[in-house]
Amino acid sequence: MQTRRERILTYIKEHSSQVSQGFTTAELVVALDLVRSNVSKELNVLVREGLLVKSKGRPVRYQLQGQGKSSKQVVTPKQAEKQVGGQDVAPSDDVFEKIIGRKGSLKTQVEQAKAALLYPPHGLNVLITGPTGSGKTYFANAMYHFACSNGIIKAKQPFTTFNCADYAHNPQLLMSHLFGYVKGSFTGANEDKDGLIQEADGGMLFLDEVHRLPPEGQEMIFYFMDHGTYNRLGETAKTHHADVRIVCATTEDPESSLLSTFVRRIPITIQMPSFKQRTMRERLGLLRHLLIIEANRIQKNITLNENVVQALLGSVTYGNVGQLKSNIQLVCAQGFLNNMQNQTEIQITFDQLPPNIKDGLTLLANNRKELGELTQLLEPTMTIYPDNDTKVIDSTGGYELPYNLYEIIGDKAAVLKNEGLDQEAINNFILTDINVHLKTFYRGAKIAQAEDNLNEIVDQEIIDITKAIMKELTTNYDYALSSNFLYAMSLHISSFIKRVQLGRPLRAVSSDIVEMVKAYPLEQKMAGRVKELLEEHYHFPVPESEVYYLAILLVSLKSSPASGQVGIIVAAHGKSTASSMVQVVEQLLSADNLRAFDMSLEMSPQTALAGIAQEVRELDRGNGVLLLVDMGSLSTFSERLTKETGVQVRSLDMVTTAMVLEAARKTTLIDRDLDAIYKELREFNGYSRQIEPPKKELTEKAHHLVLGDKRPKVIVAICSTGEGTAKRIKEMLDRILIDNLVDDILVEPISVVGMEEKIAQLQQKYRVIAATGITQPKLDVPFVSLENLLQGGGEQFIKVIENIDEPLFEKTASLEESDTLTEEMASQYLEQYYTFLNPVKVVKVLWDYCDYLDRRLDFEINNAMRISLIMHLGGAIERNLLNSSLTITKQEEAAAKADSKYELVVQANGIIAEALNIELSLAEVYYLIKLIDTQAANL
Numbered sequence: 001m002q003t004r005r006e007r008i009l010t011y012i013k014e015h016s017s018q019v020s021q022g023f024t025t026a027e028l029v030v031a032l033d034l035v036r037s038n039v040s041k042e043l044n045v046l047v048r049e050g051l052l053v054k055s056k057g058r059p060v061r062y063q064l065q066g067q068g069k070s071s072k073q074v075v076t077p078k079q080a081e082k083q084v085g086g087q088d089v090a091p092s093d094d095v096f097e098k099i100i101g102r103k104g105s106l107k108t109q110v111e112q113a114k115a116a117l118l119y120p121p122h123g124l125n126v127l128i129t130g131p132t133g134s135g136k137t138y139f140a141n142a143m144y145h146f147a148c149s150n151g152i153i154k155a156k157q158p159f160t161t162f163n164c165a166d167y168a169h170n171p172q173l174l175m176s177h178l179f180g181y182v183k184g185s186f187t188g189a190n191e192d193k194d195g196l197i198q199e200a201d202g203g204m205l206f207l208d209e210v211h212r213l214p215p216e217g218q219e220m221i222f223y224f225m226d227h228g229t230y231n232r233l234g235e236t237a238k239t240h241h242a243d244v245r246i247v248c249a250t251t252e253d254p255e256s257s258l259l260s261t262f263v264r265r266i267p268i269t270i271q272m273p274s275f276k277q278r279t280m281r282e283r284l285g286l287l288r289h290l291l292i293i294e295a296n297r298i299q300k301n302i303t304l305n306e307n308v309v310q311a312l313l314g315s316v317t318y319g320n321v322g323q324l325k326s327n328i329q330l331v332c333a334q335g336f337l338n339n340m341q342n343q344t345e346i347q348i349t350f351d352q353l354p355p356n357i358k359d360g361l362t363l364l365a366n367n368r369k370e371l372g373e374l375t376q377l378l379e380p381t382m383t384i385y386p387d388n389d390t391k392v393i394d395s396t397g398g399y400e401l402p403y404n405l406y407e408i409i410g411d412k413a414a415v416l417k418n419e420g421l422d423q424e425a426i427n428n429f430i431l432t433d434i435n436v437h438l439k440t441f442y443r444g445a446k447i448a449q450a451e452d453n454l455n456e457i458v459d460q461e462i463i464d465i466t467k468a469i470m471k472e473l474t475t476n477y478d479y480a481l482s483s484n485f486l487y488a489m490s491l492h493i494s495s496f497i498k499r500v501q502l503g504r505p506l507r508a509v510s511s512d513i514v515e516m517v518k519a520y521p522l523e524q525k526m527a528g529r530v531k532e533l534l535e536e537h538y539h540f541p542v543p544e545s546e547v548y549y550l551a552i553l554l555v556s557l558k559s560s561p562a563s564g565q566v567g568i569i570v571a572a573h574g575k576s577t578a579s580s581m582v583q584v585v586e587q588l589l590s591a592d593n594l595r596a597f598d599m600s601l602e603m604s605p606q607t608a609l610a611g612i613a614q615e616v617r618e619l620d621r622g623n624g625v626l627l628l629v630d631m632g633s634l635s636t637f638s639e640r641l642t643k644e645t646g647v648q649v650r651s652l653d654m655v656t657t658a659m660v661l662e663a664a665r666k667t668t669l670i671d672r673d674l675d676a677i678y679k680e681l682r683e684f685n686g687y688s689r690q691i692e693p694p695k696k697e698l699t700e701k702a703h704h705l706v707l708g709d710k711r712p713k714v715i716v717a718i719c720s721t722g723e724g725t726a727k728r729i730k731e732m733l734d735r736i737l738i739d740n741l742v743d744d745i746l747v748e749p750i751s752v753v754g755m756e757e758k759i760a761q762l763q764q765k766y767r768v769i770a771a772t773g774i775t776q777p778k779l780d781v782p783f784v785s786l787e788n789l790l791q792g793g794g795e796q797f798i799k800v801i802e803n804i805d806e807p808l809f810e811k812t813a814s815l816e817e818s819d820t821l822t823e824e825m826a827s828q829y830l831e832q833y834y835t836f837l838n839p840v841k842v843v844k845v846l847w848d849y850c851d852y853l854d855r856r857l858d859f860e861i862n863n864a865m866r867i868s869l870i871m872h873l874g875g876a877i878e879r880n881l882l883n884s885s886l887t888i889t890k891q892e893e894a895a896a897k898a899d900s901k902y903e904l905v906v907q908a909n910g911i912i913a914e915a916l917n918i919e920l921s922l923a924e925v926y927y928l929i930k931l932i933d934t935q936a937a938n939l
Helices: 004-015 025-032 036-048 077-082 107-118 136-149 171-179 215-227 260-264 280-298 306-314 320-338 355-365 368-377 405-418 423-440 460-476 485-501 511-518 521-538 545-556 577-589 605-619 632-636 638-645 657-667 674-682 700-707 724-739 755-765 786-802 823-833 839-856 863-881 890-898 902-916 922-937
Strands: 052-054 062-064 126-129 159-163 204-208 245-250 268-271 301-305 345-348 381-384 567-573 594-599 625-629 649-652 713-719 745-751 767-773 783-785
Touching: 004 025, 004 036, 004 062, 025 036, 036 052, 036 062, 036 368, 107 126, 107 136, 107 268, 126 136, 136 159, 136 204, 136 245, 171 215, 215 260, 280 301, 280 306, 280 320, 280 368, 280 381, 301 306, 306 320, 306 355, 306 368, 306 381, 320 345, 320 355, 320 405, 320 423, 355 368, 405 423, 405 567, 405 577, 460 485, 460 521, 485 545, 485 657, 511 521, 511 545, 521 545, 567 577, 567 605, 567 632, 567 657, 577 594, 577 657, 594 605, 605 625, 605 638, 625 632, 625 638, 625 657, 625 674, 632 638, 638 649, 649 674, 657 674, 713 724, 713 755, 713 863, 724 745, 724 767, 745 755, 755 767, 786 863, 823 839, 823 863, 839 863, 839 902, 863 902, 863 922, 890 902, 890 922, 902 922
Parallel strands: 126 245, 126 268, 159 204, 204 245, 301 345, 567 594, 567 625, 625 649, 713 745, 713 767, 767 783
Antiparallel strands: 052 062, 301 381
16 A cells, blocks of 8 residues: 555656646645645655655646756755745845745845845935844844945945943943044043944944943934944044944834934834744744754754654744754754764754753644644654755854864763763763853853853843842942953852852851952942842841952952962863863953863873963963863873973863853952862852753763762751751751851751661762751761750851761760750740741640640650650641641551551640641641651650
8 A cells, every 4th residue: 555655656657748847736635635734745755855846936836856848947855955944045146035034024124124225325224123033133144245245335344243232331331342432531541442333434333232322322323323423432523434334233122222312313123023923934944944054064964853843943932043043053962972973964863852942842732723834844854964055144143153063072072982981971971061052152242142141051040130239239339340240240149059059158258358358348338238139039148258259259340350360271182172161251251361272182192281381371470370171181280280380280170161161250359369269169069050960870980080089078957857847957057057167068958757768868979977856867977966956056066077087086976965945945946947936925835735745655755855846846837827738648648547646646736726726737747756756766
């Protein structure tokens, strides 16, 4: 039995002699009694396979390959690939004819652009609006190329781009870049300098993010539009002339974000559609075009199935065409890594896609209309071939990487393989860096415009609080912020939050730093306000020491370090591995203390050593050099470099882009010395972002290379549920650790239920050094009871764990039990731990509860058990008030009801119900029984 595709091909072969001009889709539908969408789909597959060709006119006709009389009426498979999204690429000098959507969603926009450029005598100024990533910069470049090819702009006249967001927080600097300045107009203006308007004379000036121009800048621009003259910063007379076509772009509503007088000078506004506003044919065409670009880079075929195409198109949720391109680059990089042994093709499968892109399939499926339209256009498998004839309009604001990422992946994989890592470990290591490269690097994108990039490194919540801080400082303190403030402050806050997440307090503040900050009273005052904003937002106390580091950051963002910055050299195997990392960081932080050294796989260690030594000599500014390397011989160079150059060099291996970013951030602080930065980077664990763990563990050697030998230290805080009381213990210990400047110990809250299994899991990753809470686990570590911890045992606890590695330490380091416990003491503990309870009101009830149990249990409730019960019951009452009760399984419910103490606990709960009108749930009963059992076992 023939397949549908075979039926169509057979019919065309049998009837071709009678129908020389070919068959339309409608004719085949009637002849074969098939659904139109299925016929159209199969015809396109047959064209791809080279068995059929289709005409360029309307209606489209299909005929056997080689049958047509005129080669102009048919399209070869190669030409079919160029019919991006079903739109023919015309052999014309009109660059707009190559733009996807020129006859669809961009038809009006193209006509507007041509009219503006051709309008006599000098054309009209244009404002392009549209969301981020919709192609505004790309379209502006197309306008420039059209103007050049049609003689509107003379050949070799410039296309100058200026992003107004780059210096939005420093209007003087912005204006000087745009209009130029005269000698002496501001500090550092040692000579006259032309601005970008003069540089663009005779060409086109593209002002991106034009809404970030200050009002005075907009006024100067529209005066220039009217008269063609302007003055430089520091001049009074408008004596300079320039002939410049101005194209502006903004993501905002022009009516609300620009001066009305400015908008009136721009007669044509071109609105770019979002990705969702494009037709499904255009979206698919954009995807094909972007895939061809990647195929050209790799010089391999790219094969992907229908599900992958749907997932990629559905994954575009906020970044429009820019996001689609970034996602395509990511999956192609992953596909390349997974298919390195295949010399001709990479296959991208749905299972290999990152979770956020997989979700695109579900999102698309929710829109049945769009899914149906796409299904009609898709074949089961799409194969993209390299096509070096594909032209990409240069776009300085686009998403083009300035290096070949696939060469970097190949070089790094070869080095890791030589180190003995298996393929899975190699993939895990490289993929983390691929994400940073593709999600943070947008060529030509400066920090102020790169919020979309920044939220790939830190959480959006941190960006939002940083923007609130920026507004506070500029509004209330009239403080001029540097262009990279958003990145620098976001990374600083993110690093601080990550330490809090890991339970690591801040480092001590030296007297030198305190004295230094005293010289900057304004920054210290501002840092105090930043501390308040962070506390208001995150609802936890920020240590006073953080104020000093925030003040240093603020000073550093406007000053160059007086004693010289620590230099950073990134050295890695491969043609451009190190260069790519340095380019990313320089772009994001505007850092000027970085150098890259790319060590080709053929380069000898002696040659590399000599080359790096030269870089060290040139980069040293008096504070030494930090050498960040990947692995191999490079990791052994630091001592030899110090001896040979006389410059102090410290090295860290297993470098990633995130590590270089953090190193660059730390070296900008005015108090930073080499040893301090080296120590902190050794403990760097990334920024406060939840990263999905790999599905399988790394091999033993990869684990050693990436994570090192030492496991982080952890204190276990135990309560009956692992929730309320245990988390309060964690908060108490975190404060104690911060106050005592202990920065390498985590606190982990757990429940007595499944305690041994949980501790066993923790020991795989952490080194358990102590325990505290309601019961002592079976561990050879010190234990401090909850009662003693509450009664001031925290400081003695610190003394014990500070000597954890000393041989004199004994596991019986628990403190002596207090002789007395009073209701007043219990009330103080409740007040310290709980927010919504009235301790004076509840403590008598909870004391009576313990007395009730004490009279009916077959053992005596001691002070430790009484305080554990009171604290647990306080948590149960607060959970009830907050409507956040515990949950248990059906089996645990049955176990609670079958326990001999069930009726006793229910009766005791009646005391709380009668006094406070609060009914405790069966889950609370279950954990109370577990708490009593645990305490009894320790008596």
